[in-house]
Amino acid sequence: MSTARTLARWGLQPVGAPGDVEQAALCHLLDGLGAALAARRYGSVEAAVEVAAGLGGPPEANVVGVAAPVGAPAAALANGAMVHGLDFDDTHAGGLVHATAVVLPAAFAVGQQVGASGREVLDAALVGYETVCRVAAAAPHGFHARGLHATMVAGVFSSALVAARLLGLDEDAATDALGIAGSQAGGLLAFLGTDASTKQLHPGLASHSGILAARLAAAGASGPDTVLDGPHGVYDALSAVEADPGSVVAALGERWETVRIGIKPYPACQLMHATLDAVADAAATVPFDATQVAAVVADVHPDSAPTVCDERRDLARPGSPYAAKFSLPWSTAAMIVDGAVGLATYEGDSLARPEVAALAEKVSWQTSARAGHAADAPGRVVVRLVDGREITGTVAASSGTTANPMSVRQIRDKFLANAGPGGDEVVDVVTHLADQPSLDGLFAALHTASVPGGHP
Template sequence: MIARELAEWATGEISAPAPVRAAAARHLLDGLGTALAAVRTGAATPALTVARGLGGPAESTILGTAERLGASAAALANGTLVHALDFDDTHAGGLVHATAVVLPAALAVGEERGASGAAVLTAAVAGYETACRVAAAAPHGFHARGLHATMVAGVFSSAVVAARLMGLDAARTADALGIAGSQAGGLLAFLGTGASTKQLHPGFASQAGIIAARLAAAGATGPETVFDGPHGVYDALAAGTTDPGSITAGLGQRWETTAIGIKPWPACQLSHATMAAVLDAMERHGFTSDQVAAVHAVVHPDSASVVCDTGRDLTRPASAYAAKFSLPWCVGAVLADGRVGVDTFAEESLARPEIAALAARVTWDVATAPGVVAADAPGDVTITLTDGRRVTGHVDRSPGGGSAPLTDAALVTKFETNVGRPAPELVRAVTELDSAPDLTDLIRGCAAAVAAHTEHGD
């Protein structure tokens, strides 16, 4: 059974090469940055309010604060924080936000257990491999059924992370995976309504995974057929072709952790290639937004179904999340400002008529890139200028991953922008996590960074 095979690997001697462990630390740094940006902007206030109300023993900390709650409650808060601004990383093959479901469980249970930095980093690698592989076994399959792959896959990765840090054996970890499968879900209904449920999904998944591991530790059992079926997660929740066997194929030899991309912009990954192609055209041809008469993009069909859905107003989005999932609006923002940041999706920015006007000039054709998943597809645009000229822009894939990874310097810049000020000690606490005796410096560093920002009124 796949669950038992995955559990045996996840609880065994994981010999991840140095580049894999370094990649995991990079993603944890990026996730901490997006979480602290959400703390600063109040983007996840309802989840934090509820987590505080759940309370529990003082096991784990809400990131950016000194507040300690039960580990599962802290994971609910922190998972929501990491994903609240949609600025966290994406694994293209699974179209899954891996750190949003790995970091909360790793830090919550790692802190609760007093685990070493190395132990937390190893558990995180196990979680990354699980989240990415479970999602990639059904390429766009969960999304096609109206489900958020991050939550579907995230319950399993969080269960693996928690089980490893709790010291569960393979049999109990397989039970935890089976239990977690009954909590897989996450509706994409927010796309048409502007509701905030999407940002909650990683919090739900992180909390559910921890609870699944605790239930398994207490003697509850789960079906080892959770991946293989019958009636497993792919039978019940995925459309199209699936390959559950790929979850365990090459475990310990092929590392998906190094294939996760880091977002340069806080918008849906599926628009990024087109946005980058527009920037390419602007940089090479030197035009301004008032010279743009029309923009035509070539979009992967799996991207178009999410970010070009004409069943909603793509030019005047009803909320920040609706804007983040509108390719025309994001292109309009790129044209208007030459950049996209967290402030792009502030309420006053959403109402800007110049972006709506530019978005209304965006059209697209749908074209499949053979053998390429949506988040790895190239970006191509043809822009017609008011003087009649037609210029083009192209990128081989969206920036931040694959053949176009974010540099270490760019990652630190993104992190410090999210934190609101330079935070070299916190950066060091994460990059040197492998040699840390525990999570104390990292947790305290997050609170100190937020406090310093607040104190200076940045």
């Protein structure tokens, strides 16, 4: 039996996830909604919201913060872009994918469309989390090495299976949905070093495509059940490394990747979080300020360097918020100058600071062979002061990763900081999602919490 059919069969069955897995999924859904509300308030993806409204369609689902419902694919397009709009959403280290950005939009949009209960939506989300993480992790860094955004490549499959489950498709149709979704996998990394917003759009495009794939399958369209196994499947076509398709379905329902998704403390590329934490550790060991720094040398995982230390870009003077979020030297300098990195770090006025650019010029890096995934790597920096002293900062793993997880309270606090006034009701509804008769209460609470156009 093909990998796609095996995955589809499992994805339609009762989930039966352990309590800790369900708790992890709820934390990730809450974190994703917080990221979406913050993006809405910052106006970071208004183009996607505008297009979703223009697409219209039957009144099936809501865009976060928008009262008038639109078609489910349109809602998923906007919500996916919002969850990922500030790069503050979660990351699965094994697949290097932003899981919630593709799972939440499909689960909530199709869940609203069919009037699903909270329990049904949560189960569909669990299927989605396992799918996106496993599809990406079967070719570690393989999509990125080919110049593709793994979140969109793998996200079309999770969104398709989430939609197939909620739409009540049978095994044959769900397998077709996965096959159709594979032909929509993509997402170029061409945005790196530019001010293009395509990265922000990728999760929404993936969610939109996955829902369309499920609808096409329901209408009788077919897709290849070899989409994951090949020949000419997604790994053959889009991965730069040899993949292990069998790992996508190995121990389904026994080994849960959902609990291996990390939550971000910083709104920037996960691949430099360990460096930022190491800087904080150095400063806690021997306090210093930016004027005392002569040089900073960071140890960087070899899989991280091409993304956050690409010298083809001006890493000390990034030209856009997203370029800064993918510049280890600039973000490290901002961490030293400000003592913290947050949403305001990457606003326009902050990017123009000459003192940060000057310090970023003093930040260098070295790669060293390390086992394990780049997003879970340890961090180490050596800060050399003008008086000759050297301060070393280290962390075994960055905060928020599975080796150094945030507490439920910390995740809640992050959500409330992102959501602003009115967020407490959303926390309560998401916490008890499995008991909700529908998603109506959740979207009412989200609408109350949203403050379009405002800043925290």
